[in-house]
Amino acid sequence: MNNIKIDTRHLRQLENESIFIMREIVAQFERPALLFSGGKDSIVLVHLAKKAFWPGKIPFPLLHIDTGHNFQETLDYRDNLAKELGCELLIAYVQESIDKGRCVEEKGVNASRNKLQTVTLLDAIEEYKLDCAIGGGRRDEEKARAKERFFSHRDEFGQWDPKNQRPELWNIFNGRKNMGEHFRVFPISNWTELDVWQYIMQEKIVMPNLYYTHHRKVFNRDGVWLAWAPFMQLKETEEIVELDVRCRTIGDITCTGVTLSTADNLNDIVSEIAASRITERGGRSDDKRSEAAMEDRKKEGYF
Amino acid sequence: MNNTKPEIGLLRFTTAGSVDDGKSTLIGRLLYDSKSIFEDQLKSITETSKRRGNDEVDLSLLTDGLRAEREQGITIDVAYRYFSTPNRKFIIADTPGHIQYTRNMVTGASTADVAVILVDARNGVIEQTIRHTFIASLLNLKHIIFCVNKMDLINFSQEKFLQIETEIKLLAKKVGANNIHIIPISAKFGDNVVDKSNTLSWFEGETLLQLLETIRIADDYSDKCARFPVQYVIRPHDDKYHDYRGYAGRLSGGKMYPGELVTILPSMLVSRIKSIDVFEKSLPEAKSGDSVTIVLEDDIDVSRGNMIVPSENIPQVTKDLEIMMCWFNEKPLMIRGKYVLRHSSSEVKCMVMAVNHKININTLEPDYKDQNVKMNDIANITIKTTAPIFIDDYKKNQVSGSLILVDEATNETVGAGMVVK
Ligand SMILES: Nc1nc2c(ncn2[C@@H]2O[C@H](COP(=O)(O)OP(=O)(O)O)[C@@H](O)[C@H]2O)c(=O)[nH]1
Secondary structure: OOOOOOOOOHHHHHHHHHHHHHHHHHHHHOOEEEEEEHHHHHHHHHHHHHHHHHOOOOOOOOEEEEEEEEEHHHHHHHHHHHHOOOEEEEEEEEEHHHHHOOOOOOOOOOOOOOOOOOHHHHHHHHHHHOOOEEEOOOOOOOHHHHHOOOEEEOOOOOOOOOOOOOOEEOEEOOOOOOOEEEEOOOOOOOOOHHHHHHHHHHHHOOOOOHHEEEEEEEEEEEEEEEEEEOOOOOOOOOOEEEEEEEEOOOOOOOOOEEEEOOOOOHHHHHHHHHHOOOOOOOOOOHHHOOOOHHHHHHHEEEE | OOOOOOOOOOEEEEEEEEOOOOOOOOHHHHHHOOOOOOOOHHHHHHHHHOOOOOOOOOOOHHHHOHHHHHHOOOOOEEEEEEEEEEEEEEEEEEEEOOOHHHHHHHHHOOOOOOOEEEEOOOOOOOOOHHHHHHHHHHHOOEEEEEEOOOOHOOOOHHHHHHHHHHHHHHHHHOOOOEEEEEEOEOOOOOOOOOOOOOOOOOOOOEEEEEEHHOOOOOOOOOOOOOOEEEEEEEEEEEEEEOOOOOEEEEEOEEEEEOOOEEEEEEEEEEEEEEEEEEEEEEEEEEEOOOEEEEOOOOOOOOOOOOOEOOOOOOOEEEEEEEEEEOOOOOOOOOOOEEEEEOOOOOOEEEEEEEEEEEOOOOOOOOOOOOOOOOOOOOOEEEEEEEEEEEEEOOOOOOOOOEEEOOOOOOOOOOEEEEEEO
């Protein structure tokens, strides 16, 4: 494949903006935490935080909402990263929320813990007294995110009111809040999927192997290839096959689609994304449930 | 492989138009014809169009955001869209055209370089056009592109277009907008949006996308108006960087260099820049827009809310300011009311001393009698702050020239102001 020339200027502009946001976060909030999922967006967030506070350390902990349905690679990557950066790592388990009766496991073949994460996240925010959760949400990901603010206000129930968001002007961000309320802040709001990959390539960020092609047991559900794991229920018509695949986004195993790909280096990944005609969320079953799925989850306090 | 392509970076533009002028269709068309739409998105809107009984794919559905507006069929706020061509990356701030319009457009325009204003070819310049043009020029956008849309409904008439063009030029002159461009288009059929129109062959200018791809956003701030609001102090406290004390922030307007003589506001202490740092290296200079960390030669106390500026060009340090205020809240502006004022990295309290005049944004006439500043109004007001802030005229520097007012009780952002003096 051709070597790709990256327009470094637009990446620099995006990086400048995101670093600015990172610094506003620590200046405006008392106890922020960075939501780390092991996905590419949160990996880029961590990289930006590292750059924003150099030569100091990242002045906030990483928070992982662990569904218990993880790729082992993600957990290893997470632990190494936190160690390398000397960052505090907070982990909140969905399993604990289920055990405590805070939420109920979904049933059936499409069961996923993706939605349950909301409860665990809100509980963790309360437990650790966080006043700001830094997320890797991007406005280009999904329609409901297109109107999201950089600084997104959540009421005392952690809810998002799309009709009552504070206007954001110039680069003045209003993080004032009352007790019990918190903010979600999205430093890479203005990045697209392609920007993220180009940036990873430019910065030579080491990524989990899941993003590169590998041999994996997968099955096809409703036209989407899903990674197989022992706790997943198959329908009768579905069968497990081994294919060369890679992940385009990584989240909970049960709803992370994989793409058939032979891309084994960043250059090929960037070319593949640039030529792709399907959005990254096209492979996420959690958004397909209804046209307004993401919006509903966000209102309840999802990422 | 193409190595000769100039690096042109990002272009941010905002779109404006009244309801049904075709804004959503235009954005949909831009995305569609520039092949920025993904298959699954196209499939989804094709299905929705069919379900609603439309024969053709309704491109406006692409920019349809939240459920409430899907149900009501209107857009409620600013939504951001992204697309890129081989030549440039674009961020669109899409603002809807109903009642709350002024506040939305001001918000969208505050981060944009260019405004794209839609004009319905059947109606020509209307009140809304005046308002949109005024706001674009108030926010000091570098270019305004007028798209005269629905040319198909006036039989692609050159004569009518020329008439509208004359009206627009008059308007632009009145509001003092300099760089304007006027293009006849049909968003529905794609004429002059991405591809050149055959029917509008009499028009010799560029298509909208060609213009957006090539328009130059020169940084017209003078080199000497550099402003560096300190966001955060970096003190690592570890062995290697034990004595490191860096001031993190984002430079606006002009450049700064190591060795440069600088003044710290409000202390007025003078020092020199020792180094300008970014991750694991130091830079020979910082340019407008760069997020950097500045280390000074001298050990002086600098904290968030302070500003580092070139000693030879210091902003106004004042407690009294005159601003153009756009009001955002349902509760009207209170004369003698107290608000929290946020300006660059500082926060102070302030009191509204006087409403000097309101602007009738449909006629652009100042109104000296009406003192009642309501949501979506724009007014010239005087405020007094409890501590000095460091300001420049908004036209000179957007960062040191802009501010917001916050309601102390609700924490809502209630107004956006631009320094005029
Ligand atoms: N004939 C014609 N109709 C158009 C054109 N552009 C938009 N429309 C129609 O005008 C109506 C309003 O368009 P829409 O994009 O929803 O307007 P918005 O409210 O400004 O976003 C829709 O029925 C469009 O199909 C055009 O160039 N020609």
